[in-house]
Amino acid sequence: MNRNRLEPLGVPHAEYDFGAAYARGAERSEPTVFDRWLLEQFRKRLAGSRVKALLWDEPDAKPAEGQAIVQFCDRGAFWQVLLNPALHFGDLYSAGRIEIGGDVLTVVDEAYRYLAKYEAQSRWLNKSRLTAPSVSESRRNIHHHYDIGNEFYRLWLDREALQYTCAYYAEPDMTIEQAQQAKMHHVCRKLRLAPGERVAEAGGGWGGFALFMAKNYGVKVRSFNISHEQIVYSREWAQRENLAHLVEFVEDDFRNLDGSYDAFVSIGMLEHVGAGNYEELGDLMRRVIGREGRGLVHSIGRDRPEPLNAWIAKRIFPGAYPPTLREMMDLFEHSRLSILDVENIRLHYAQTLHAWLDRYEQNVDAVRAMFDEAFVRAWRLYLAGSLMAFVHGKLQLFQVLFAPSAANNVPQTRAHVYTRVE
Amino acid sequence: MNRNRLEPLGVPHAEYDFGAAYARGAERSEPTVFDRWLLEQFRKRLAGSRVKALLWDEPDAKPAEGQAIVQFCDRGAFWQVLLNPALHFGDLYSAGRIEIGGDVLTVVDEAYRYLAKYEAQSRWLNKSRLTAPSVSESRRNIHHHYDIGNEFYRLWLDREALQYTCAYYAEPDMTIEQAQQAKMHHVCRKLRLAPGERVAEAGGGWGGFALFMAKNYGVKVRSFNISHEQIVYSREWAQRENLAHLVEFVEDDFRNLDGSYDAFVSIGMLEHVGAGNYEELGDLMRRVIGREGRGLVHSIGRDRPEPLNAWIAKRIFPGAYPPTLREMMDLFEHSRLSILDVENIRLHYAQTLHAWLDRYEQNVDAVRAMFDEAFVRAWRLYLAGSLMAFVHGKLQLFQVLFAPSAANNVPQTRAHVYTRVE
Numbered sequence: 111m112n113r114n115r116l117e118p119l120g121v122p123h124a125e126y127d128f129g130a131a132y133a134r135g136a137e138r139s140e141p142t143v144f145d146r147w148l149l150e151q152f153r154k155r156l157a158g159s160r161v162k163a164l165l166w167d168e169p170d171a172k173p174a175e176g177q178a179i180v181q182f183c184d185r186g187a188f189w190q191v192l193l194n195p196a197l198h199f200g201d202l203y204s205a206g207r208i209e210i211g212g213d214v215l216t217v218v219d220e221a222y223r224y225l226a227k228y229e230a231q232s233r234w235l236n237k238s239r240l241t242a243p244s245v246s247e248s249r250r251n252i253h254h255h256y257d258i259g260n261e262f263y264r265l266w267l268d269r270e271a272l273q274y275t276c277a278y279y280a281e282p283d284m285t286i287e288q289a290q291q292a293k294m295h296h297v298c299r300k301l302r303l304a305p306g307e308r309v310a311e312a313g314g315g316w317g318g319f320a321l322f323m324a325k326n327y328g329v330k331v332r333s334f335n336i337s338h339e340q341i342v343y344s345r346e347w348a349q350r351e352n353l354a355h356l357v358e359f360v361e362d363d364f365r366n367l368d369g370s371y372d373a374f375v376s377i378g379m380l381e382h383v384g385a386g387n388y389e390e391l392g393d394l395m396r397r398v399i400g401r402e403g404r405g406l407v408h409s410i411g412r413d414r415p416e417p418l419n420a421w422i423a424k425r426i427f428p429g430a431y432p433p434t435l436r437e438m439m440d441l442f443e444h445s446r447l448s449i450l451d452v453e454n455i456r457l458h459y460a461q462t463l464h465a466w467l468d469r470y471e472q473n474v475d476a477v478r479a480m481f482d483e484a485f486v487r488a489w490r491l492y493l494a495g496s497l498m499a500f501v502h503g504k505l506q507l508f509q510v511l512f513a514p515s516a517a518n519n520v521p522q523t524r525a526h527v528y529t530r531v532e
Numbered sequence: 533m534n535r536n537r538l539e540p541l542g543v544p545h546a547e548y549d550f551g552a553a554y555a556r557g558a559e560r561s562e563p564t565v566f567d568r569w570l571l572e573q574f575r576k577r578l579a580g581s582r583v584k585a586l587l588w589d590e591p592d593a594k595p596a597e598g599q600a601i602v603q604f605c606d607r608g609a610f611w612q613v614l615l616n617p618a619l620h621f622g623d624l625y626s627a628g629r630i631e632i633g634g635d636v637l638t639v640v641d642e643a644y645r646y647l648a649k650y651e652a653q654s655r656w657l658n659k660s661r662l663t664a665p666s667v668s669e670s671r672r673n674i675h676h677h678y679d680i681g682n683e684f685y686r687l688w689l690d691r692e693a694l695q696y697t698c699a700y701y702a703e704p705d706m707t708i709e710q711a712q713q714a715k716m717h718h719v720c721r722k723l724r725l726a727p728g729e730r731v732a733e734a735g736g737g738w739g740g741f742a743l744f745m746a747k748n749y750g751v752k753v754r755s756f757n758i759s760h761e762q763i764v765y766s767r768e769w770a771q772r773e774n775l776a777h778l779v780e781f782v783e784d785d786f787r788n789l790d791g792s793y794d795a796f797v798s799i800g801m802l803e804h805v806g807a808g809n810y811e812e813l814g815d816l817m818r819r820v821i822g823r824e825g826r827g828l829v830h831s832i833g834r835d836r837p838e839p840l841n842a843w844i845a846k847r848i849f850p851g852a853y854p855p856t857l858r859e860m861m862d863l864f865e866h867s868r869l870s871i872l873d874v875e876n877i878r879l880h881y882a883q884t885l886h887a888w889l890d891r892y893e894q895n896v897d898a899v900r901a902m903f904d905e906a907f908v909r910a911w912r913l914y915l916a917g918s919l920m921a922f923v924h925g926k927l928q929l930f931q932v933l934f935a936p937s938a939a940n941n942v943p944q945t946r947a948h949v950y951t952r953v954e
Contacts, residue, residue, distance in 0.1 A: 280947070413864070413869070413870045434865060435861060436858050436861035439858040443835065446835065446836065447835070448835045448878075448925055450875075452871065452874035453872075453946065454870065454873065456870075502938055506870060506871075515835045515836075515925040516925040522701060522879060522880070523702060523877075525702070528946070528950040529950075
């Protein structure tokens with residue numbers, strides 16, 4: 111299973127011929143006076159940071175305590191990073207043309223400071239705003255990320271519920287398993303799920319949350335997902351847990367969700383929907399919950415509109431877009447839904463990613479055996495980069511609870527969410 | 533003090549010559565066949581409602597149990613309501629050209645259903661969106677509503693803190709006094725105020741919340757208000773409570789707020805700011821809380837953009853506009869603030885208004901002695917109409933907690949808000 115999965119569908123391989131330049135001896139000739147002058151300029155920009163930049167002529171350098179090294183292994187890598195660090199760093203690190211000595215998190219942490227200072231201001235309005243992937247584009251995007259092997263995700267996600275979304279650390283020293291259980295309870299309490307109710311789920315992952323709701327809250331769940339591998343996994347899991355009579359896993363686009371339900375829930379799908387499709391999703395949510403239901407959308411978001419990091423968009427998450435709360439309003443305003451509660455648990459995602467990254471590194475040999483070193487490095491950088499994006503406030507995590515505008519069966523306070531139901 | 537305060541500044545009296553038409557005998561001549569035919573049509577529209585419409589030829593009619601009567605006292609009143617109920621009903625009722633038999637809340641409740649069915653769909657985008665009152669316009673608007681006499685408001689607001697904003701019924705059977713105390717605790721807990729901290733308040737009313745914060749949380753408060761009568765009242769109150777060393781009341785526009793603070797808070801001011809001024813207010817909030825502060829904005833809002841009811845805008849609250857959450861985003865996005873928590877406590881405002889209306893009716897003779905019957909009726913209708921706007925989901929009440937985008941000193945969970953600190 112040693113396949114390089116980094117190449118997104120539809121992008122010609124030649125465009126990202128990593129390794130080829132690395133192999134060219136000419137680019138690893140001794141640094142010139144100009145290379146060294148450029149390095150000096152780059153180091154000035156890094157002054158005060160915990161990162162030391164090196165060229166390819168110091169292969170055995172070790173980072174000092176609390177520091178990290180970024181080593182450019184050839185001239186092309188060095189120049190590309192100077193030109194567009196946000197785009198090229200990821201591919202070059204994946205290809206082994208950049209080496210990191212020390213903690214990758216230190217490098218990514220300093221990279222955010224560097225980008226904030228030196229990168230041109232992101233455009234407020236950008237093309238991503240209008241992204242509206244069709245059903246077939248969505249299928250392709252989701253296949254790219256989620257169908258790379260259930261076994262891969264099982265290596266580093268929580269072991270109980272396979273939640274590939276932000277956990278909730280109700281207590282700061284929880285394990286990732288406990289925090290994912292707490293997240294699911296948190297969502298169910300916000301929704302005040304009661305036994306016998308019907309729940310529609312859009313984007314169900316490996317089925318962990320649907321099964322959790324059925325098992326712990328006695329509800330009937332219909333869960334939609336377009337990832338074939340995830341649906342197969344979910345159905346087997348429901349059988350093993352003897353919950354197949356309560357949970358139906360439907361391999362279909364959320365746009366085909368029909369029927370009527372007491373509650374709608376979507377955890378970590380909105381990022382893939384595309385802002386141009388929000389009104390349609392909003393209409394759907396309103397339709398399925400009727401006049402008296404309620405719903406919750408849990409999604410990565412932003413404080414200000416910005417395109418997704420170019421490398422992540424190309425290599426990891428094609429078609430993904432984290433919306434601002436303003437952009438999310440297209441879900442609610444148009445379809446006469448009323449927002450009851452918004453909670454931003456950004457720092458919980460940093461902690462979640464830390465737990466994932468930690469477990470990922472513990473199992474890195476298994477990942478390498480499944481894929482290859484370039485994949486290992488790309489996913490390491492993606493997890494570390496995402497972690498630091500939440501630490502630096504570049505990404506947010508919003509849970510939005512809603513109900514129809516005129517529904518008066520909503521809870522008066524949120525105290526019930528914080529009452530232990532042991 | 534028997535003055536008719538209904539006339540907003542700058543509007544020629546002739547435009548609203550209520551009473552004049554009423555006095556004209558011709559319009560109270562026997563209903564014609566056409567009048568009766570129109571009434572029949574109107575009654576068809578009211579079919580199924582608890583309101584019975586009558587013309588001026590049945591002066592002694594009484595409502596049946598659980599019903600209410602709307603009686604048009606002259607032909608002009610009848611026709612005006614048919615043409616534009618949302619605009620004219622208020623003035624005509626105030627002027628005594630419409631009489632209500634039974635509970636005014638029943639009438640307003642049914643009016644919302646009527647308007648939802650028969651009034652033309654409100655425009656999504658409207659001129660109010662761009663309203664940006666200048667400092668001097670703001671002064672005039674605020675004077676119109678808040679400077680009509682502190683004694684008037686003391687007749688029906690809670691007696692402990694004179695809060696003219698939505699209360700928080702932490703327990704459903706609280707008195708209005710308890711619920712206003714609970715509201716203030718709720719806000720202070722969300723802000724996690726600690727002794728010795730500095731708080732900036734924009735729009736401080738009669739000073740009740742500023743004094744509450746100083747007394748109960750040991751903070752130093754600087755509170756801005758452009759209502760002269762309220763500032764005078766606030767300062768005297770601070771003296772009486774021996775809190776003048778902790779609370780400074782500044783008679784000035786929020787736009788002149790300077791200095792740096794640990795927290796910014798604004799309860800019930802945003803409605804008067806005008807959507808065109810939100811970015812300026814956002815910049816100000818960001819500036820005064822620096823890199824590590826936090827803030828809370830509590831405001832009436834909407835699920836969808838809509839102009840304020842025309843009668844309320846003319847008679848009661850000139851220049852007011854309840855924004856949608858989307859519109860509120862101008863406060864935060866532009867100035868790199870991150871939304872941590874939004875809570876919608878719409879139904880608490882219905883309960884608050886019910887308590888106010890109840891107390892208002894208990895003191896209606898005193899109100900009449902201060903003003904006149906037209907004033908009594910206008911404010912009754914305003915309180916009842918606002919109550920039902922919250923019941924019908926036409927108005928919302930949002931509390932928005934925020935901090936600078938990259939601030940990591942934010943609380944991990946909201947559990948502290950729900951922990952009793954007895």
